[in-house]
Amino acid sequence: MGNRKVGSRAKPRVEFIPPNQRSDFEGGYGGGETTGATKSMGGGRGGQKRGRTQRRHFRQSRENVWKYGNKKTRAEEELAAADSSSRVDRNPSWEPFATQNEQGIVPKEEWEEFNSLLRKPLPAAFRINASGQFFEDIRLQLENDFMKSLDEEISNEYEIEAIRPLPWYPNRLAWHLNFSRMQLRKNQTLERFHEFLKQENEVGTITRQEAVSMVPPLFLDVCPDHYILDMCAAPGSKTFQLLEIIHQSVKPGLLPNGLVIANDVDVQRCNLLIHQTKRMCSANLIVTNHEAQYFPSCLSVMDSPREANERRWYSTKGSRYLEEMVRNAGMGNGLHRLQVEIAMRGVSLLKLGGRMVYSTCSLNPVENEAVVSEILKRSKGSVELLDVSSELPELVRRPGLMSWKVRDKGVWLAAYEDVSMSRKGVIFPSMFPCDLSCKENDSQFDNLEDTSGFESSRDEEHYSFNPKKHPVDVEGSEKEDGCRDEKGDFNETKAKISSFPLERCMRILPHDQNSGAFFIAVLQKVSSGVDDSTKGILSGNRNYRGSMSSNEEDKQMVRPSMDVSQDGSIAADETGCKLEDEMTTEVGIEKTNATLQKKGKWRGIDPVVLFRDESMIESIRSFYGISDSFPMDGHLVSRSSDANHVKRIYYISKSVHDVLQLNFKVGQKLRIASLGLKVFERQTSKDVSATCPFRLSSEGLPLLLPYISKQILCATLVDFRHLLQYRTIKFPISSTATSATKLRHSCPDAA
Numbered sequence: 001m002g003n004r005k006v007g008s009r010a011k012p013r014v015e016f017i018p019p020n021q022r023s024d025f026e027g028g029y030g031g032g033e034t035t036g037a038t039k040s041m042g043g044g045r046g047g048q049k050r051g052r053t054q055r056r057h058f059r060q061s062r063e064n065v066w067k068y069g070n071k072k073t074r075a076e077e078e079l080a081a082a083d084s085s086s087r088v089d090r091n092p093s094w095e096p097f098a099t100q101n102e103q104g105i106v107p108k109e110e111w112e113e114f115n116s117l118l119r120k121p122l123p124a125a126f127r128i129n130a131s132g133q134f135f136e137d138i139r140l141q142l143e144n145d146f147m148k149s150l151d152e153e154i155s156n157e158y159e160i161e162a163i164r165p166l167p168w169y170p171n172r173l174a175w176h177l178n179f180s181r182m183q184l185r186k187n188q189t190l191e192r193f194h195e196f197l198k199q200e201n202e203v204g205t206i207t208r209q210e211a212v213s214m215v216p217p218l219f220l221d222v223c224p225d226h227y228i229l230d231m232c233a234a235p236g237s238k239t240f241q242l243l244e245i246i247h248q249s250v251k252p253g254l255l256p257n258g259l260v261i262a263n264d265v266d267v268q269r270c271n272l273l274i275h276q277t278k279r280m281c282s283a284n285l286i287v288t289n290h291e292a293q294y295f296p297s298c299l300s301v302m303d304s305p306r307e308a309n310e311r312r313w314y315s316t317k318g319s320r321y322l323e324e325m326v327r328n329a330g331m332g333n334g335l336h337r338l339q340v341e342i343a344m345r346g347v348s349l350l351k352l353g354g355r356m357v358y359s360t361c362s363l364n365p366v367e368n369e370a371v372v373s374e375i376l377k378r379s380k381g382s383v384e385l386l387d388v389s390s391e392l393p394e395l396v397r398r399p400g401l402m403s404w405k406v407r408d409k410g411v412w413l414a415a416y417e418d419v420s421m422s423r424k425g426v427i428f429p430s431m432f433p434c435d436l437s438c439k440e441n442d443s444q445f446d447n448l449e450d451t452s453g454f455e456s457s458r459d460e461e462h463y464s465f466n467p468k469k470h471p472v473d474v475e476g477s478e479k480e481d482g483c484r485d486e487k488g489d490f491n492e493t494k495a496k497i498s499s500f501p502l503e504r505c506m507r508i509l510p511h512d513q514n515s516g517a518f519f520i521a522v523l524q525k526v527s528s529g530v531d532d533s534t535k536g537i538l539s540g541n542r543n544y545r546g547s548m549s550s551n552e553e554d555k556q557m558v559r560p561s562m563d564v565s566q567d568g569s570i571a572a573d574e575t576g577c578k579l580e581d582e583m584t585t586e587v588g589i590e591k592t593n594a595t596l597q598k599k600g601k602w603r604g605i606d607p608v609v610l611f612r613d614e615s616m617i618e619s620i621r622s623f624y625g626i627s628d629s630f631p632m633d634g635h636l637v638s639r640s641s642d643a644n645h646v647k648r649i650y651y652i653s654k655s656v657h658d659v660l661q662l663n664f665k666v667g668q669k670l671r672i673a674s675l676g677l678k679v680f681e682r683q684t685s686k687d688v689s690a691t692c693p694f695r696l697s698s699e700g701l702p703l704l705l706p707y708i709s710k711q712i713l714c715a716t717l718v719d720f721r722h723l724l725q726y727r728t729i730k731f732p733i734s735s736t737a738t739s740a741t742k743l744r745h746s747c748p749d750a751a
Ligand SMILES: C[S@@+](CC[C@H](N)C(=O)[O-])C[C@H]1O[C@@H](n2cnc3c(N)ncnc32)[C@H](O)[C@@H]1O
Pocket: 032, 033, 034, 036, 037, 040, 213, 231, 232, 233, 234, 235, 236, 237, 238, 239, 263, 264, 265, 266, 269, 290, 291, 292, 293, 315, 316, 317, 318, 319, 338, 342
């Protein structure tokens, strides 16, 4: 497919240039995340409204050019109309592309191409879920049916290659379309294919995701037994991909040893995340709701060998669209500090030998290389920036920048010394390339911690200008704290060259392979950092009590405001310590849940309760004939503290169970929005004279089916149609005696 040629004659390339959003494929990418970022940054980038308005202006003022020689076919006009239908009023005064390329993010000779590609819609892309039972069928259907018809109907008509596999995606399971999402939606020729994509996406066999957004998880080098943390995860496309990978090589009915914890600060976006990941039907998932920079230190402490190469990863927000970044490079500055804090939290949670992937969909070096540089600087050699140039060789990418300038208030700043006094509260030294040969950095990693210019994330003061940090002399001029050249003069125009090997970072430019833009850096923890606040807990020390009480730092990392009741009746850490004794027993856990519920710790979030009603479990087991080889003890949880009114029961993997146990023991620091896989639901139909109050949930069926021996109906096609049509059917339902007999045999409890 990769080399498919369309038609025999040389044809001009059709260029789709309608005013579509290049980033529209990530589903609600902008709104919520801006809320999260704005909240966390104290309004650093001017609020949510401004961003949206700017995006709208950008879209509205984009040219709608539909080029294909001089003629347009009817279908082309349809496609063009579909893409321009949302454009109502233009804003002619707005100039979308400032032709500044000061950062050198794009080589001069490529600027035109880069610029013109930004005006074209982002091509849609999708991936087959390789962990799905029917993935080969889907692939066949795609290759034998749709690709052929797309070739006939679209490629010949439009004279373009309609669809091709992404050459760098493992096993060629991902495809790139030559249509935007909007075009897919509006074009009649594509209707059947669009329906197919939608339906398969809904059931989780296919995931629609922007092509380059699929790249970061691949560099995490994930195995089924890895523990993975996705720190800024909503809407969850990468989380889903990670789940696919950990489930991929595991047989149906079995669970991988690892897990994914998907976190997002925004509650509503957490719901999106839950909805998105539900399609994966995974028992190895926990969704949490924390500010990632304060993510609690209660991840796994298991000291089994597989943890030696445990990997966790982090994807940060890229909360602006590429186009805006080009227009206003200063916008990313407000995110820099938060990005460093989140990344540093990621580093401290990372196990020795673990990999962390830092990625953004921005091309602004302040959000990218500057963040990576600060991580390397602060971690004092305990983290290495990996050279992954031999991985995914077919992916076209460019090296990270070694030198850059910072844009502020319309001015390009080459070095921190150029920052005016009044701007030192918002522009930090860490935003500039770090030259370790500078006098102040003589001792390589000594005293590097404070060079960022902003205080630790635990200090609220860092949000405002701190005169102690930026002293002013009597004349009002700023005290010198930057690097000087040999003569002792500040170099005001030339940006420094970084001392870190930032060329190992990866930049993906849109015109490299007609995709969105991405920045990716792969880091590895090579030794325990001296400032590892989670030491003791993450290093496999099972003495939680010891580390809890002795590790003040760790307590501070979990912001009390996250877990405390609104009325402030009890502090989170206090709660954790007080209840610790009780929590070591199951009864204690139940009691604790009730107490915390009353005190408001879980306001807005349901408690996680281990489901231990033995007689109920036994009755479920015997009703469905669930084999003893399917472990239930310790794997079932509910979200209700009232054991008699449990409505849903979730199945959790052993890895999730272990994390939960630890979480219980450290005072329930995790705000768990969702976990595991729903397997049983309380019967609601009054009609049912079932002996078991719980029915199987459809999500849980793929996991349970290999272990069930009763309540299985082998229906004929006629029966099945009948069942679908009438939904509830009284026995005998069968039109044939044979299947009625089979049914009674397999459902002995049925009336
Ligand atoms: C670009 S989206 C992430 C996309 C996601 N990785 C994916 O592939 O689907 C950025 C997300 O970061 C979240 N976010 C922003 N600030 C955060 C913070 N301090 N802690 C955790 N999440 C945060 C936003 O709510 C938003 O959902």
